Amino acid sequence: MGRKREKDCDRCCKSANTLYRVQFDESGQWQFVCDLCWSIVRQNNPHYVYGGTWKAHKK
Numbered sequence: 935m936g937r938k939r940e941k942d943c944d945r946c947c948k949s950a951n952t953l954y955r956v957q958f959d960e961s962g963q964w965q966f967v968c969d970l971c972w973s974i975v976r977q978n979n980p981h982y983v984y985g986g987t988w989k990a991h992k993k
């Protein structure tokens with residue numbers, strides 16, 4: 935097993951180089967979502983909170 939440099943989106947489970955740390959539901963839990971999901975979850979969402987961006991380290 936190699937070490938993964940990418941994270942998976944918590945919403946669609948696809949791996950991505952850039953993920954957005956957000957809260958978007960009543961649970962108040964931080965989740966990492968990809969670019970596409972980010973654009974979806976932040977629309978008209980009273981629970982949406984942005985907590986930063988995660989980027990994979992490149993060598």
Ligand SMILES: [Zn+2]
Nearest residue numbers: 943946968971
């Ligand atoms: Zn996603």
